[in-house]
Amino acid sequence: MLETRNLSVGYGNLQVVHEVSLSIGEGQIVALVGGNGAGKTTTLRAISGLLPPWEGEVLLGGQPIQNLKTPQIVSLGLAYVPERKSVFPKMTVMENLELALNSEEAKQKRLETIAEVFELFPRISSTAKQKQLAGTLSGGEQRMLVIARALMSRPRFILLDEPSLGLAPRLVTDLFKAIQKIHAGGVPILLVEQNVTLALQIADRAYVLEQGHIVLEGTGEELCEMPHIREAYLGI
Amino acid sequence: MDYSTLAAQLFLTGIFLSSLYILVTFGLTMIFGVMEIVNFAHAAFAVLGGYACLMAVTSLAIDPFLALLPVVVFMSLVGWLTFDFFARYTLDLGDSHVVIYYALLLIISNILALIYGLDYKFIPSTLGYTQLQLGAVKYPLIKALVALLSLASVAGLSLYLKFSVTGKRIRAVSQSKESAEIMGIDSLKIRRITWVIGIASAGLMGALVGLVNPFSPYAGTTYLIVAFSVAILGGMGSLFGTIVAGFIVGMAESLFSLILPSQISPVIAFVLIIVVLMIKPEGLFSRA
Amino acid sequence: MQADESKRKQLIWVVGLFGLVALTLPMVDLPFSSYVMSVLTFAFIYTVLGQSWNLLGGWAKQFSLGHAAFFGLGAFATAFFCNLGLPAPVSLGLAGLMVAAISLPLGLICFSARGPYFTIITLAIAEILRIVFLWRPELSGSEGIIVPNNIFSGKVGIYYLTLVVAAASVGVAYWLARSNHGLALMAIGDDEEASAEIGIKVRNTKSSTLFISAGMGAVAGGAYGLFTQYLSPNDVFSINYSLDAIFVSIIGGIGHPFGPLVGALLFSILEETLNPLVPNAHLLVLGAILIAIMFLLPKGLVTLVTGSEHQGHVAGIKIKRRQVVNAP
Numbered sequence: 004m005l006e007t008r009n010l011s012v013g014y015g016n017l018q019v020v021h022e023v024s025l026s027i028g029e030g031q032i033v034a035l036v037g038g039n040g041a042g043k044t045t046t047l048r049a050i051s052g053l054l055p056p057w058e059g060e061v062l063l064g065g066q067p068i069q070n071l072k073t074p075q076i077v078s079l080g081l082a083y084v085p086e087r088k089s090v091f092p093k094m095t096v097m098e099n100l101e102l103a104l105n106s107e108e109a110k111q112k113r114l115e116t117i118a119e120v121f122e123l124f125p126r127i128s129s130t131a132k133q134k135q136l137a138g139t140l141s142g143g144e145q146r147m148l149v150i151a152r153a154l155m156s157r158p159r160f161i162l163l164d165e166p167s168l169g170l171a172p173r174l175v176t177d178l179f180k181a182i183q184k185i186h187a188g189g190v191p192i193l194l195v196e197q198n199v200t201l202a203l204q205i206a207d208r209a210y211v212l213e214q215g216h217i218v219l220e221g222t223g224e225e226l227c228e229m230p231h232i233r234e235a236y237l238g239i
Numbered sequence: 240m241d242y243s244t245l246a247a248q249l250f251l252t253g254i255f256l257s258s259l260y261i262l263v264t265f266g267l268t269m270i271f272g273v274m275e276i277v278n279f280a281h282a283a284f285a286v287l288g289g290y291a292c293l294m295a296v297t298s299l300a301i302d303p304f305l306a307l308l309p310v311v312v313f314m315s316l317v318g319w320l321t322f323d324f325f326a327r328y329t330l331d332l333g334d335s336h337v338v339i340y341y342a343l344l345l346i347i348s349n350i351l352a353l354i355y356g357l358d359y360k361f362i363p364s365t366l367g368y369t370q371l372q373l374g375a376v377k378y379p380l381i382k383a384l385v386a387l388l389s390l391a392s393v394a395g396l397s398l399y400l401k402f403s404v405t406g407k408r409i410r411a412v413s414q415s416k417e418s419a420e421i422m423g424i425d426s427l428k429i430r431r432i433t434w435v436i437g438i439a440s441a442g443l444m445g446a447l448v449g450l451v452n453p454f455s456p457y458a459g460t461t462y463l464i465v466a467f468s469v470a471i472l473g474g475m476g477s478l479f480g481t482i483v484a485g486f487i488v489g490m491a492e493s494l495f496s497l498i499l500p501s502q503i504s505p506v507i508a509f510v511l512i513i514v515v516l517m518i519k520p521e522g523l524f525s526r527a
Numbered sequence: 528m529q530a531d532e533s534k535r536k537q538l539i540w541v542v543g544l545f546g547l548v549a550l551t552l553p554m555v556d557l558p559f560s561s562y563v564m565s566v567l568t569f570a571f572i573y574t575v576l577g578q579s580w581n582l583l584g585g586w587a588k589q590f591s592l593g594h595a596a597f598f599g600l601g602a603f604a605t606a607f608f609c610n611l612g613l614p615a616p617v618s619l620g621l622a623g624l625m626v627a628a629i630s631l632p633l634g635l636i637c638f639s640a641r642g643p644y645f646t647i648i649t650l651a652i653a654e655i656l657r658i659v660f661l662w663r664p665e666l667s668g669s670e671g672i673i674v675p676n677n678i679f680s681g682k683v684g685i686y687y688l689t690l691v692v693a694a695a696s697v698g699v700a701y702w703l704a705r706s707n708h709g710l711a712l713m714a715i716g717d718d719e720e721a722s723a724e725i726g727i728k729v730r731n732t733k734s735s736t737l738f739i740s741a742g743m744g745a746v747a748g749g750a751y752g753l754f755t756q757y758l759s760p761n762d763v764f765s766i767n768y769s770l771d772a773i774f775v776s777i778i779g780g781i782g783h784p785f786g787p788l789v790g791a792l793l794f795s796i797l798e799e800t801l802n803p804l805v806p807n808a809h810l811l812v813l814g815a816i817l818i819a820i821m822f823l824l825p826k827g828l829v830t831l832v833t834g835s836e837h838q839g840h841v842a843g844i845k846i847k848r849r850q851v852v853n854a855p
Binding site (some may be wrong): 339 | 821
Binding site (some may be wrong): 083086093102 | 256262407408410411414415418419421422423424426515
């Protein structure tokens with residue numbers, strides 16, 4: 004479904020991602036884990052078109068997208084949920100959601116999608132919440148809104164960047180339950196996470212990124228067993 | 240003249256000035272919010288609007304208030320062309336873009352000077368010196384109409400931005416460019432329409448001013464300073480801020496005109512700019 | 528490297544030749560040499576003004592629209608000292624120092640803002656000065672100020688004075704480009720935060736550069752005053768001089784020591800030929816040239832001779848940056 008081949012990316016003179024090859028198949032959740040500064044976010048930004056790749060290819064459904072601009076990539080069905088707060092702070096929750104309706108399909112299925120989204124994230128679904136300015140929501144609610152917003156475009160593929168970052172543990176559990184439900188709906192997800200335990204629990208497969216290189220690859224269970232992982236990331 | 244009449248006069252003058260300042264700054268601040276461009280040439284477009292109105296009135300022999308419509312259409316076209324052939328290429332220049340936009344100001348001003356000469360022109364109006372009687376106060380009808388039209392335009396634009404789909408997209412891009420990109424909101428289209436609205440509103444302001452004050456090709460520099468002080472005080476990119484700051488600056492100027500000689504009044508605007516930039520550079524309100 | 532070396536030699540030849548012609552011009556008595564001297568005198572004045580802007584704008588990317596402030600202050604200060612009876616070069620020097628000193632508190636105001644806000648603040652300050660000088664006859668004389676005659680008042684005298692000053696300004700720029708101070712400035716222009724992180728004292732560097740820039744701008748204004756011998760605030764504090772400084776630097780070669788010289792020559796020629804025909808037409812042409820240069824030849828006309836990599840992207844600074852970013 005989504006594939007990168009020998010992707011290399013950097014900022015200015017600094018290379019951050021070195022020949023990374025990933026593949027996420029139909030209906031899979033694949034995790035990309037690694038420590039701070041490993042290059043995970045940079046990889047996602049390159050896939051979504053926000054950063055021009057230095058080398059390599061990105062293929063969405065077999066089609067090369069590495070040279071396309073972000074709006075084009077988005078119109079092909081890729082949704083990117085960044086790690087930073089990226090709601091539109093002075094617009095209401097509902098307006099934030101509606102701004103994502105940019106394709107004909109999305110517009111037609113608007114009511115259906117809103118219902119689904121509110122079922123996934125009941126916290127932001129009340130009538131009062133809908134009219135609240137997004138900038139005044141709590142951190143967790145904003146994170147949910149950003150994911151919900153990505154879903155409004157009825158994407159064929161989702162890039163999730165560190166959804167648990169900075170959230171209280173209870174919220175994180177709720178969030179990951181929601182992610183699993185989204186996955187159950189059949190949409191493939193590339194999940195970038197620092198919380199390796201959680202990531203490996205829900206992922207079908209995972210890659211480990213260190214200093215911009217893929218050092219390990221395997222199913223969630225396989226990786227959980229590996230001593231390197233257990234020591235470095237799971238604290239066991 | 241007793242104090243209440245004086246106060247009323249000052250108030251009306253203040254509203255009049257504010258309405259024009261808000262209108263001209265609206266476009267400037269929108270362009271900054273969406274495109275990150277400080278449009279030094281904004282005032283030149285205002286002056287261009289003034290001359291366009293003059294041309295419309297003299298060649299089509301219509302009432303200047305009716306001429307405003309073709310002026311807006313013309314300025315929108317100018318906006319469209321300047322975006323597609325100039326502005327869109329300046330988006331990646333970074334800080335040095337200020338220089339290129341100042342060059343644009345010079346080019347427009349000097350082309351106007353070449354065509355029309357340096358003497359002051361006035362847009363004639365059938366309303367002449369008719370005065371409105373508001374209680375004990377007299378106020379020129381034409382100024383009242385100009386103020387009303389300015390405020391109505393600003394109101395219209397605000398409603399458009401708040402409630403229309405494109406308007407919301409414009410605000411979204413202004414609040415978070417990257418999020419807008421990620422969501423597939425087409426940046427170039429949004430920037431184009433923002434620019435066009437900005438230029439057209441500047442032109443409208445210039446035409447409205449021309450009805451009341453004589454203008455020359457270099458009059459742009461005076462409007463520019465005021466527009467900057469309003470934009471900076473209100474917060475570059477904030478439309479609400481522009482409205483609030485516009486009223487503050489307009490009223491302040493009206494009041495100060497009593498105590499200060501008129502040559503000094505630009506200094507007030509400049510000092511205001513300096514003080515705001517030193518204390519709270521984001522201005523009163525942040526981007527909306 | 529070979530290409531670089533030969534380009535540098537080429538540049539030195541061109542400059543050397545020009546310098547020779549410039550030095551010997553007044554001695555040759557051709558019918559038009561008086562006119563050429565005028566054009567060159569203005570060019571030299573603009574060179575100094577351009578250099579002063581270039582230090583901040585070309586290297587540190589602090590785009591000032593207020594250099595007319597230094598120009599005007601320098602002009603009035605020079606006139607003041609001349610009227611006290613001091614010889615012209617001394618007046619010029621004192622004026623430069625005085626304005627440079629004034630620039631220090633002004634710098635505190637200006638540097639509290641960045642990017643386009645810095646530009647707006649500099650414009651505001653220059654305009655405030657213009658209006659205040661216009662308003663207060665004690666400062667500007669009720670009908671302007673006259674600079675008394677001195678040995679430099681003749682065409683030849685002022686020509687050589689401005690030649691020396693222009694050459695000095697190029698020298699200062701050249702020396703600065705190769706000094707640590709210059710490197711620091713370029714780093715600041717590249718990335719101010721990263722520069723601060725690697726230990727560059729950003730505020731101090733900017734202030735000391737402003738000091739030199741103000742002094743240079745003042746000398747340019749003073750030379751102008753000595754040339755025209757009559758000063759009015761609307762003239763010397765006019766935003767036109769701020770623009771001249773920018774045009775001359777960007778068109779000639781932003782960040783390059785010879786840039787303002789090249790730009791000033793073009794500027795002066797265009798001004799002298801076009802202005803008598805249609806007032807301010809040269810501004811129109813120069814505005815268009817500026818836009819063209821910014822898109823087509825962003826490093827200025829100098830690149831036609833030097834090739835496009837003349838500006839201080841010193842490998843050393845970039846490597847240091849990489850080290851900082853890579854640190855855990």
